[in-house]
Structures are given as C-alpha cells and as structure tokens.
Amino acid sequence: MYSVIVNKYGDPDVLKYEKTNSEKIEDKSVKIKVHSCGVNFADILTIKGRYQERPRPPFSPGLEISGEIIGLGKSVSEHKIGDSVMSIMKYGGYKSEIVVPSENTYKIPSNMPLIIAAGFPVTYGTAYSALVTCAKVKKGETCLILGATGGVGVAAVEIAKALDSKVIACGGSNSKLQSCISKGADYVINYKEKILRNELAKLKIKEIDVVIDMIGGQYTLDAVKSLKWNGRFIVVGFASGNIPNIPANRLLLKNACAIGLYWGELAYREPKTIKKDFLKLEELYKKKLIKPMNHKIFKLENASEALKYLLERKNIGKIVLRVN
Numbered sequence: 001m002y003s004v005i006v007n008k009y010g011d012p013d014v015l016k017y018e019k020t021n022s023e024k025i026e027d028k029s030v031k032i033k034v035h036s037c038g039v040n041f042a043d044i045l046t047i048k049g050r051y052q053e054r055p056r057p058p059f060s061p062g063l064e065i066s067g068e069i070i071g072l073g074k075s076v077s078e079h080k081i082g083d084s085v086m087s088i089m090k091y092g093g094y095k096s097e098i099v100v101p102s103e104n105t106y107k108i109p110s111n112m113p114l115i116i117a118a119g120f121p122v123t124y125g126t127a128y129s130a131l132v133t134c135a136k137v138k139k140g141e142t143c144l145i146l147g148a149t150g151g152v153g154v155a156a157v158e159i160a161k162a163l164d165s166k167v168i169a170c171g172g173s174n175s176k177l178q179s180c181i182s183k184g185a186d187y188v189i190n191y192k193e194k195i196l197r198n199e200l201a202k203l204k205i206k207e208i209d210v211v212i213d214m215i216g217g218q219y220t221l222d223a224v225k226s227l228k229w230n231g232r233f234i235v236v237g238f239a240s241g242n243i244p245n246i247p248a249n250r251l252l253l254k255n256a257c258a259i260g261l262y263w264g265e266l267a268y269r270e271p272k273t274i275k276k277d278f279l280k281l282e283e284l285y286k287k288k289l290i291k292p293m294n295h296k297i298f299k300l301e302n303a304s305e306a307l308k309y310l311l312e313r314k315n316i317g318k319i320v321l322r323v324n
C-alpha cells in the first residue's frame with residue numbers, strides 16, 4: 001500500500017508519497033481498499049500542526065475516503081466484504097488502504113459514484129449539521145452563507161435551498177459566486193469588493209435568520225449586526241485566519257444565539273446521529289435536490305499540488321484525490 005506522509009509540520013510541499021505497511025484490523029474496524037480521498041481545508045492546517053487535531057509526525061492527513069471493504073474485524077456485523085462505503089477519520093485518509101472504526105463507515109447513497117462519495121461526508125455532513133441540527137432552519141427563512149464558494153459553502157447553499165430557505169451566498173470572487181447561483185443561491189455578495197450590510201440594504205434584506213460562517217474575522221462581525229430577532233449564528237470555521245470576538249450585546253439585543261460546530265468530533269461522539277443525517281442527505285440526493293460534484297480530481301501522489309490549489313483559492317467546491 002501507499003501513503004502520503006507528513007514527516008515534519010509545514011506547507012503542502014512537506015508531503016511525501018511512500019510505500020507503507022498494511023495495518024492490522026481491530027475487532028470493531030474494517031479494512032478498506034481506498035478508491036478516492038476528499039481534500040479539506042482542515043488538511044492544510046493539520047499538516048502545519050495548527051488544527052484542533054494535532055497528530056505527531058509521521059502521520060497521514062485526510063478526513064474522508066470512499067472505497068471497498070476488503071477486511072472485517074471480529075465484532076463487525078453491519079458491513080460485509082465487497083461493500084462500497086465512505087468513511088470518516090480524524091486524520092490518516094490519504095492512503096491506498098485504511099483501517100477505520102466500523103461505526104464511522106457508512107453505506108454510500110445509492111447511485112452515488114465512489115469518486116463523488118469520497119468528497120461527500122465532511123462537506124455535506126457539516127453543512128447539514130450546521131443548518132438542520134444547530135440552526136433548525138425553517139422554510140422561508142433567510143440564510144446567509146459566509147464562504148459559500150468553498151466545499152462546505154457550496155453544500156450549504158444546496159441544502160439550504162433544498163429546505164426552501166432564501167439563500168444569500170457570500171464569497172470573495174465573482175466567477176466563483178456565479179457557481180453558487182447555479183447551485184440555487186437567490187443572491188450573491190462579493191464581500192471582498194463590497195460591504196456586506198450595504199449590499200443587504202440594496203437587496204432590501206433588513207435582517208437574517210441564520211448565518212453559517214466558514215470565514216471569521218470582520219465578515220463575522222458584519223454578519224452578526226444583521227441578525228434577526230431569534231437569529232442563529234453558526235460558527236463553522238475561520239478560513240480568513242482570523243478568529244473573531246462575537247459581541248455579546250449584539251446577540252442579547254436580538255434574542256439570538258451563536259453556536260459552535262465541530263463536526264469531525266461530533267461524528268466520533270455521535271456516530272448514530274451522523275448516520276441518520278446521511279440517510280436524510282441520501283433522500284435529498286435521490287430527489288436531485290442536492291447534486292454533489294468535484295471541481296477537480298488529482299492523483300493521490302500529487303496531494304501537495306491539490307492542497308496548494310486549495311490554498312490558492314482556485315477551487316469552487318470540492319477537490320478529491322484518486323488512488324489509481
């Protein structure tokens with residue numbers, strides 16, 4: 001088998017593609033021949049040693065994979081050899097073969113190709129938890145998505161639209177925002193060029209029910225000011241590199257709440273909840289209300305190129321690594 005390895009923390013260039021030994025199967029684990037691996041912003045931070053999860057080198061990055069089960073632990077009954085599955089892990093996904101807990105391994109939604117399933121769990125799982133579990137978004141409510149052009153953002157646009165909310169997609173590039181319109185966004189705002197609150201005023205949108213924030217920094221502070229009475233602000237990430245201090249008075253004045261979401265940890269603590277969420281997402285997929293797609297596919301051995309592409313903000317939505 002082959003693995004992409006971090007021998008010391010640093011930029012994507014530190015990654016090495018090496019032949020490694022096959023891992024032993026634990027009782028409650030499955031062994032998977034990996035077809036493809038999803039690439040996530042968090043991988044860049046993990047490689048730098050600057051993510052919540054801080055494995056010591058040597059390790060492999062990677063939070064999600066798709067593939068075929070080739071081995072079963074003694075206590076596994078819910079999967080069988082040959083099943084096509086997708087799986088999530090705290091790190092270690094950039095491999096051609098992997099051993100993962102059975103409870104973090106899920107059936108692939110019917111008719112979803114393996115190459116799409118590799119990039120599905122983290123982005124769609126996170127966006128679904130943010131909108132449904134945390135924000136409890138209702139039909140007709142207004143959702144503002146900060147970082148709508150990224151992997152989680154595009155998924156959030158689609159899911160919010162599938163739930164019949166009014167979607168305002170915010171990002172830093174006009175061409176990328178056009179893709180958000182094709183994904184169903186009602187309005188787009190380029191927050192790099194325009195001031196968020198001025199643009200909302202021009203659109204005659206006075207207040208926002210739900211904010212899903214992947215960006216942080218000044219964008220968060222601007223969006224908090226626009227919350228409606230009983231508004232919900234969901235903190236998902238800080239792609240701007242700036243962790244904001246949300247002013248408590250703004251929440252108090254609107255009877256609003258700010259909720260943090262750490263989906264990767266939630267998925268490990270509550271795998272049954274996540275399984276239910278994936279079944280709900282499968283329903284949306286079958287009805288073609290969500291249409292996950294990959295923006296670009298790289299080979300596993302070119303993982304550093306893929307991460308540099310993400311770092312340069314060239315992606316619209318998801319990037320995956322294909323093993324062969």
Ligand SMILES: NC(=O)c1ccc[n+]([C@@H]2O[C@H](COP(=O)([O-])OP(=O)(O)OC[C@H]3O[C@@H](n4cnc5c(N)ncnc54)[C@H](OP(=O)(O)O)[C@@H]3O)[C@@H](O)[C@H]2O)c1
Binds near residue numbers: 147176235241263315
């Ligand atoms: N809490 C959780 O459980 C969880 C789960 C998944 C992801 N996340 C976090 O969510 C964030 C987005 O993840 P992703 O996978 O969607 O990443 P991604 O695909 O790389 O997208 C990043 C998004 O951030 C924007 N962006 C990048 N750098 C920026 C900057 N310096 N200033 C402003 N905007 C910037 C990009 O938009 P433009 O280029 O259009 O500006 C893009 O919309 C990351 O911080 C990630 O760690 C958190």
